[in-house]
Amino acid sequence: MHNVVQSDLKSGGLVGRVETVAVVAVSHHGRLRVPSFASNVFRIAARELRESARSRWFLLYTAAFVALGLGVSYVSAASSGGSGLSGFGRTTAGLINLVILVVPLMALSAGAGSIASDRERGMLAYMLAQPITRLELLLGKFTGLAAVLLTSICLGFGVCAAILAWKGSRTDPVALASLVGLTFLLAMSMLGTGLMISVATRKSSVAMGVAIFSWLTLVFVSDLGLMAGAVALRMRIENLFALSLVNPMQVFKMWALVSSDTSLDVLGPAGLYATDIWGAGVTWIFACVMVLWIILPLTVAASIFSRRSPI
Amino acid sequence: MRYGGIIFAAIGLTCWPQVVFGSVDISQLISAAKAGDTVLVPTGVYRGEIRIDKPLKLIGVGRPTLDGGGNGDIITITAPDVEIRGFRICGTGIDLDKENCAIRVNAARVTIVDNILDDVLFGIDLKESPDSVIRGNHIGGKVLDVARRGDGLRLWRADRTIVEDNEIHNGRDAILWYSTDVIVRNNKSHDGRYGFHLMFSNGVTIEKNDLFDNSVGVYLMYSSKLKLIGNRMLRNRGPSGYGLGLKETDDFLVQGNIFVGNCVGIYIDGSPFATPDSGRITENTISANDTGVEFLPAVKGNHLWSNSFVDNFEQIAILGRGELTGNEFDRDERGNFWSDYPGYDRDGDGVGEANYESRLLFENLTAREPSLRLFMFSPIHQAVEFIARAVPAVRPEPKFTDYYPLIEPPIEHGAELGSSTSLVMVALSAGLLSIATAVLGIVFFSPIRDAMRERRFIAVI
Structure with a gap:
């Protein structure tokens, strides 16, 4: 039935017998069956998912995310004494902060680690020797890692929601649900960026370094620069708002505020400006920026990946 | 009170309950009545403006509707001791210049009880009517742009009036002009501009009202000797969204109120103004506002003690730069509770050992x-x-220092706002956890793994 190829692979210190099936299979009628794009992507994704779910980084980050989410929700529910005074407040603000800190780090390092380390171990050349295209491989990796991230996000927020329900906090479940969705979008955008870093670097250590540097830039350095710029250059608020839209973390934050029924006027003059000029349409701007942040890095990654040698 | 000549509208009653529009002419009933009579109006829909120029009780039986048809005023009262009870009154004009009004009063001692006012520009407008009672009315304004709305309730020189158990919404303000010793109690006001607005009104007591989703809950201006006790100001938002605004007001006691989710909990502008040291703010819970209490620069003479400041994004703010040196944050060695106070209580007296400083x-x-x-x-x-x-x-x-920060909130507020285990939240939690479990389950135990093994697709052993 199946055309089984066995081979020994010796590369990068890893010695193993790799059983594989060529994705080209012969059907019952003896005709050549070429697997579809989708099924190839799915197979790579399933493999990536399984690999990652066993790996240490996944366990570590998930544990950290769950623990911090538990802490944030417990402390915020306890501080309002279950008195129903919280509403949007400490809980959501704390969760937004937590997500901005932890989730991009998870996603960037997962993305950056994946292809670069495969290349280092020689796995990449091996996998590309199979009848799959590079785009299929890349999308498979993306899908698998996105599923992994979805798992840890759901675990973290699931525990959070359990704590909030138990403590009788008045945090709106719909707002929390939309926060989960937005977190996943942010994770995908950072995962794409991570993959872009990964295909552009040769060593996984370099990829990881660049990923952490990017994280630092997006989370702290760019905001600090923008703050300094706003003060030093007496930046107009419309420019300040437009510039802040470049950063997916800021977009995530503002979108999360809007989706939890908090008016952007919390964010001072720039927020008031956004509410006045764009009204409810500001959500569409956020959506466009997020989608761009998911598509653009992936496109760049695909174009780099298609031109580079797998070794 | 005389009940000498009760005029019962017999014509209307015979047709009841299918009273035909116009079967009773209320104006004729009024002109037929003598001072002190009670006029009962049967259920039905009545059009046309009603003028009451003698002391009467006009009482609706089965809640008759007085419909202005979108033009002019509806009831005008020019005699004292009139009572209006049990009507549904709707459809005034929308002319702000003429101040189209549902019940216009130019006389003393009127009683307006248990009416439903709908789609009105101005609701109840008292002018020179001391000792009146406004109780149990429902006043719904016209849903217009705020600049085109009228006041749900307006008191002008209506001393000693009692305003209680009313619900006022979608109006501009409920406003008191030059009215002293008014009592405002147990009212609800929402979706308007200012929930209650005092102008030059002294000795007013405002207690146990619910003020939510307005632009400003209560705005006190140019008044003195005010008591604001046990009210709830929730979610009053907008460019100037204050739970309570204090403008050049003297001698005020703000006690036991709840301020939650407003842009600014309490906004203090030039108060106290003429009487030094006469601002007292105590036992309030100020929580989850963008700013707890906002001072304009150079405000002094306020005492804040035994309040709870819980999780406001900014607990105390000074608009612009300035210092709060003229205000005290304690009394009798008791300060306030601050949710972000990092200190502790060593000697167990409920007061933290280190100062609370906002820096x-x-x-x-x-x-x-x-x-x-x-x-x-x-x-x-x-x-x-x-x-x-x-x-x-x-x-x-530091912007200010609380030398005696409290370790526990002095008063537990907010239990009545409800804290319930939401089933939706439980469901959300279960849903999220099961997604995670499902993905992990698929990875480790599911047919996919078997399928992968069976097809032996890239499996590193």
Whole structure:
């Protein structure tokens, strides 16, 4: 039935017998069956998912995310004494902060680690020797890692929601649900960026370094620069708002505020400006920026990946 | 009270309950009645303006409707001791110049009880009517742009009036002009501009009202000897969204109120104004507002003690730069409860040993450069505070100091706002956890793995 190829692979210190099936299979009628794009992507994704779910980084980050989410929700529910005074407040603000800190780090390092380390171990050349295209491989990796991230996000927020329900906090479940969705979008955008870093670097250590540097830039350095710029250059608020839209973390934050029924006027003059000029349409701007942040890095990654040698 | 000649509208009654529109002419009933009579109006729909020029009780039986048809005023009262009870009154004009009004009163001692006012520009307008009673009415304004709305309730020189158990919404203000010793109690006001607005009104007591989703809950201006006790100001938002605004007001006691989710809990502008040291704010719970209490610069003479400041994004703010040195944050060695107080209580007297000082660098920066508020809720916000703690050189001077910060909230408020285990939240939690479990389950135990093994597709052993 199946055309089984066995081979020994010796590369990068890893010695193993790799059983594989060529994705080209012969059907019952003896005709050549070429697997579809989708099924190839799915197979790579399933493999990536399984690999990652066993790996240490996944366990570590998930544990950290769950623990911090538990802490944030417990402390915020306890501080309002279950008195129903919280509403949007400490809980959501704390969760937004937590997500901005932890989730991009998870996603960037997962993305950056994946292809670069495969290349280092020689796995990449091996996998590309199979009848799959590079785009299929890349999308498979993306899908698998996105599923992994979805798992840890759901675990973290699931525990959070359990704590909030138990403590009788008045945090709106719909707002929390939309926060989960937005977190996943942010994770995908950072995962794409991570993959872009990964295909552009040769060593996984370099990829990881660049990923952490990017994280630092997006989370702290760019905001600090923008703050300094706003003060030093007496930046107009419309420019300040437009510039802040470049950063997916800021977009995530503002979108999360809007989706939890908090008016952007919390964010001072720039927020008031956004509410006045764009009204409810500001959500569409956020959506466009997020989608761009998911598509653009992936496109760049695909174009780099298609031109580079797998070794 | 005389009940000498009760005129019962017999014509209307015979047809009841199918009273035909216009079967009774209320104006004729009124002109037929003598001073002190009670006029009963049967159920039905009545059009046309009604003028009451003698002391009468006009009582609706089965809640008759007085429909203005979208033009002019509906009831005008020019005689004292009139009572209006049990009507549904709707459809005034929308002319702001003429101040089209549902019940216009130009006389003393009127009683307006248990009416439903709908789609009205001005609801009840008392002018020169002391000792009146406005009780149990429902006043719904016209849903217009705020600039085109009228006041749901207006008192002009209506001393000693009692306003209680009313619900007022979608209006502009419920406003008191030059009315002393008024009692405002147990009312609800929402979706308007100012819930209650006092202008030059002294000795007013405002207690146990619910003021939510307005632009400002209660705005006290140019008044004195005011008591504001046990009210709830929730979610009053907008460019100037205050739970309570105090403008050049003297001798006020703000006690036992709840301020939650407003842009600014309490906004203090030039108060106290003429009487020094006459601002007293105590036993309030101020929670989850963007700013707890906001002072304009140079405000002094306020005493704040035994309040709970819980999780406001900014607990105390000074608009612009200035100091709060003229205000006291304690009385009798009792300060306030601050949810962000890091100290502890060594000797067990309920008062923390270290002072509560508000010296947050980020707040200091946003006070100088408000556009930087854009970076609230970002990690950079926490990073800036961390830097300020680590490098004392950049730490700002304290805005104010509470020398006797309380360890526990002095009064537990908010239980009545409800805290319930939401089933939706439980479901959300279960849903999220089961997604996670499902993905992990698929990875480790499911047919996919078997399928992968069976097909032996790239499996590293």
